[in-house]
Amino acid sequence: MPRLKYASVARVVVILGLFCLWLQIMLSASSGGMYREGEELMNANDTSEQVLALVPPELHKYLTVHPKNSTANSTEKISYKNITDIKRAIQRCNDAQLIHNEDIFGPVQNDTIIIAIQVHTRLTYLRHLIVSLAQAKEIDRTLLIFSHDYYDEEINALVRSIDFTKVMQIFYPYSIQTHPNEFPGMDPNDCPRDTKFDQAVKLKCNNALYPDLHGHYREAKYTQTKHHWWWKANRIFNQLQSTAGHTGMVVFLEEDHYVAEDFIHMLGLLKSTADKSCPQCEILSLGTYLKTYQYHVNSDKVEITPWHSSMHNMGFAFNRSVWSNIMELQEQFCAYDDYNWDYSLLHLSQNRPGREKFKVILCKGPRVFHIGECGFHHKKSNCNASTVISKVQKLLVNAKPYMFPTRVSATVTAGGAKHNKKLVKGNGGWGDIRDQELCANMTRIGRQARRNIYYA
Template structure:
């Protein structure tokens, strides 16, 4: 009987604890849910590739997003609207590649209208070791049928196509294309009775020129903060262009560089597949190289994106139509510390071609040169050729564009500044989700 009474007392005590345990479990659930939906789950749970964000503190005031601006987007055309709807379509080839590797590095290829070049980079990507493990996002500056056809034929990995819905190439009679009454060249607004703001050299906007910077900025904001497949993704993303040749070892080398960056160069912002000097093949040393971020095969994570995004006003107001020169001349210098990228001493990607992004349209041979055929893939380019035991050589006082350069112009119209800022603000009400 005594034993029976003691058991009843214990049971009663346990029953009294049940509500408390349920409350505790509920609080834990709510805490985890709040962390995940706030877009900072990786701060506590670790990033998708098993690496924490390197070197750059999440409580750094410099990484607070500037998302308080007004979104002023142009009225869309039917083509613009139809392309925007395509951006919501799921990736293709899910039947061939149903899952992404846990430690995958997403790849973004941004293109305009050079199909001969695009075919070269697509062919080179098809030979990359590990390409089937990841997602390839192709960002189109407008719509060009031949470019679209080449991308749709890709079968070597998951492929997601997105189209810049506010590309000037989609607006023939209105901003951001040419609006009726717009000034051009060095027109005198009073004499010509036209409108528009001039750049620092007295030139009015050219839609085909400003599309360079608009596309890059729209793409960055969309990939990091807009797409279901990548918003909230804490890992690294590789960015390449339609005139970049990618070597077979690029992906495996990149995975090594990301891990080594975390271990050996926590102050490095990025990893690069090629030297910042696009004409260099690399030093060939048994050493890692830390230098300024190049524009061929650069890779960074969400922490770095937050720092870049916090400088949206500087990026959008700097009178320079090239996104990369804008970054080198005003955004990176504003961080207050040297901005290094980590790379191997032998390139795993290369820039080819001699004509500019918007030259030679409609001329089948204008943008083709013998540089494409000159790439010789050696055995060392087929396997990872970076060793974790290597030390790092820092390149200081590098030449090229930097703080103090005032820009080449082409970006003086206030409408372009406002559109650029609208791209920075257009996703700020969206709830991030981990993919």
Template sequence: MILYWQYISTKLKNFRIYIKSKLQDTNAIRLAVFEGVILVLCICFVLIIIYHAPKMHTWKTNIENNRIMDKIKRYNSMQIIYNTDIYGPVDSDTVIIVIHVRDKLNYLQYLVDSLSRSRNIERSLLIFSHDYYNENINKFVHKTNFARYIQIFYPYSIQTHPNRFPGHEVKECIKLTTPNENHKSLCHRKTLLIQEKHRYWWTINTVFEGLQVSKNISNLVLFLEEDQIVIRDFLYVLLRMNFKRKTLCPNCNILSLGTYNSSFKPPDTSTISISPFSASKHNMGMAFNKTTWHQIRNCAREFCTYNDYGWDHSLQYLSLNCAQLNVMMIKGPRIYQLEKCNNTNINHSKSCNFDTITKIQKDIKRKRRNLFPIRLQVVNEVVANNVIKQSGFWNDDRDIKMCMALTSGAIVLKKSN
């Protein structure tokens, strides 16, 4: 009996060893299968990522654009005026200075520095109108301590609408196969150029109609660009011109402080010329009040339907065909244009130089005794050339409709409570 039990025990032990070995083999097989499945899944995942990489980039871009758009909406709705605790509220004597800001921080730094050195700048309100959202630029603007300021952001920029109207719609262009004029217009929209006209029209509508601080007052509004600098008596001259306008040129409804001819003589610092609006002469340092704005706004159809991406050429067409714009311009400019850079983005360009700054500073130093003139006089009346050569790129119906929508108030700023 004992021998039999030993025999059974030995057989059971051998069977357990056999079963254990089989189970080990089974686990090995299962492990190998599991590892194979994981490997296949990883390969599939990599292939999916490679296939959807462009879409994932688009998703990431859309998320970032949505984040920027939310910040833009918040800025535009809050309409916060900074430094009122130092310089008081905006009143009827405040000169409003609108500064168009793109993405050229170096340029903007020179402009702001020149503004800070100007006499009576603390009596002004600076409106920084951006068509590009950039945190570094915002931080720089928030360092402004010499005047009141507010920031607004163009909400339909190419930055936030890179693949849809009013940006460039690549998908829609690819779908088009019929070579007709409408399709050609869609596929060849010069979005960077077109944005300039949209941005200008949005800004001017917003300043006079949308902002609570400026829509109910008839203050003088001066328009500057980020790539310009001002002379320290520019506000003094602007107010003198506005005061003398009624006697020197009652029909003048636009004042101009800039000219592309910087080689003026000292006597020109106190002389003015009078002429109808010309895009090539008067598109720098323009200033006008709400009365003039209403004249321009009533001719919005002429501005919005004219086939030219340039806001200045469109304004000249408006002047010739709807509401005549006459300009009083100081011959000795108080606003200078900086040289352009070879690279599109100055923040990443090593080819940019600011030799113009040195030249301007030397020129101003030579003529500093002629600044702050007591008297202004008209030396001649210039008849502008009424012939305009269209630049085109403004024949898409959607651009025209958007322009008219901005005018009619369909797209406005709403101040948050």
């Protein structure tokens, strides 16, 4: 009997040990590390047949995953060049300002539609965004600017393989990847997030005097997104030679967005409607966060309402004159204690001296969709990209008869309570004086001459 009890206890210990090991692996997979959060959960090597069936065969090349010469499992990080080499590659690319396919589609004009895509590491989502862009009508009239905060050869190769319009890559030069052990990354002597102020002062950690409004210290993986967005916008409007005289629309997308085939057509209708009926509408929005979609009712309807960050930050667009208005309040953007770039813009919108809040004109039938089920703010248990993408594909197939309306009808709304609620304070995460200074310094970099650099 004692032996049976001992055996039972041993089995329980073994089972618990295996469970703990499994839990540790799953937690590691769900967090995905600093750079590839959620990527392995999406099974990047398996785009479902259901998804492929709705992608034209000639575009399958953008979904093809090339096997690496490694037997390592998917949770292990890829071996990259050393940081010095990556920094040099980033500087070469940023200095060159090379526009791929310019010889085929012609130079950038002042009214060329620029589509700015913020890219981190979620390659699976990016592949499907590119497929959706490739199917959009009039895409050959645009310039795609991919803005990266992580240097990845596989991502770079994918972007360079785009052959349906002009393409440029820019690289955020102050990333965690290139500064892993120093600011703007995490310096070993930085204060841990939850350290109490008095304890931080005793520890003499770097940012002890600068917790955020909630008493927490900075986390680089969160501050980077706001830095990257601000750097990207400054780069496009203030620094690139090809955009020096640009007066057209800049559409802001992210790697986990998906566009409808008529999104450029709708952008034109939004702009012409705003010009005629709403000159005070400074922002156009192609995406909204809806739970149900009724294209038979809303495909040709647009709404004019106060702009709100969490509702109108997907596929939104503005031009240089709006950027100039934002730049007038750049100090507020950089000093506002919120690690979200969109809430920081909302703060500006609600505090413009002598001016009303930003107004937006938006599609009631969205033309941009969010397909990202995994990431910093979307950690769902089912992170299979194909499931979500398949839903969007089917939605667009069913909506096809209602796409490309010849005109739109606009309604004006005052917005709901959430639209008009005054921001009392930010979400925090941006109390560190170093983040505020880095942000402010990004606007002081002048326009750089385009260099002709040729690669072997």
